[in-house]
Amino acid sequence: MHITQQNVTSTLFNKLSTHYGSQNWWPATTPFEMALGAILTQSTNWNNASKALANLEKRGLLSPSAIDEIPHGRLSIIIRPSGYYNVKATRLKAFANHICDSYGDDFESYLRRPIDVLRKELLSVKGIGKETADAIILYAGNKAIFIIDEYTKRLFSRIGQGPANEIYDHWQTFFHINVPRITEVYNEYHALIVEHCKISCNSKPKCDTCFLSGECQTGKQILSQS
Ligand code: SF4
Incomplete structure (x- = not known):
């Protein structure tokens, strides 16, 4: 997948996409399962979250009413592989109750509303912050909103792009301005950032083997000193 907009942020998408290929996120079958995954993956990796999701699926619990x-106690045991299982059980139940209150099991209709309405409602649920809300909107709702996480801020700060602060909304606005607002692009870009940060741009960056080192501020600096 390639985009034609001419700026550093869009060009970087094309480079990551060419280098890593299609990422095919999000690995879940229904929008509600994706939303549960977005909560279960908080403070853990996807592997652990997917084990908890598999446990829920085995017991037929992948619906808001279920x-x-x-x-709560039973749910927390079932989702234990995701870590922080007591807190996450509370969050899953608050989220499911929020959906059931107005839409029953019809999560698709819940997601069909405009992004601003959806985001405001998701953020009103205890335990759903901006990153989780945006992951639900993008991956479950299939709507173009850019997810900001630690990987995104780390990679772009090191490259020398993006706001000079940690404020979520400033970072999101930066991407909304610089990358065409296309759901498939935002979906893929987030996955590519995560992939690159796992492979090269770790907390201790592997600049000597990184294919972006020639255009990255931090990479150039580190390599010039070695
Ligand atoms: S060159 Fe280094 S700092 Fe820059 S993106 Fe690659 S690994 Fe990260």
């Missing part, structure tokens, strides 16, 4: 009705 999560709303199951006792």
Whole structure:
């Protein structure tokens, strides 16, 4: 996938896309499963979250009403592989109850509303912050909103792009201005950033083997000193 907009941020998307190929996120079958995954993956990796999701699926719990009705204690045992299982059980139940209150099991209709309405409602649920809300909107709702996470800020700060602060909304606006607002592009860009940060731009960056070192401020600086 390639985009034609001419700026550093869009060009970088094309380079990452060519280098890593299609990422095919998000690995879940229904929008509600994706949304549960967005909560379960908080403070852990996808591997652990997917084990918890598999446990929920085995027990037929992948619907808002099922999560709303199951006792908290039982749910926390089922999702134990995701870590922080007591807190996450509370969050899953708050989220499911929020959906059930107005839409029952019809999560697709819930997602069909405009991004601003959806985001405001998701953020009103205890335990759903901006990153999780935006992951639900992008991957479950299939709507173009850019997710900002630690990987995104780390990579772009090192390259020398983006706001000189940590404020979520400033970073999101930066991407909304510089990358065409296309759902498939935002979906793929987030996945590519995560992939690159896992492979090269770790907390201790592997600049000597990184294919972006020639155009990255930090990479050039580190390599000139070695
Ligand atoms: S050159 Fe280094 S700092 Fe820059 S993106 Fe690559 S790994 Fe990260």
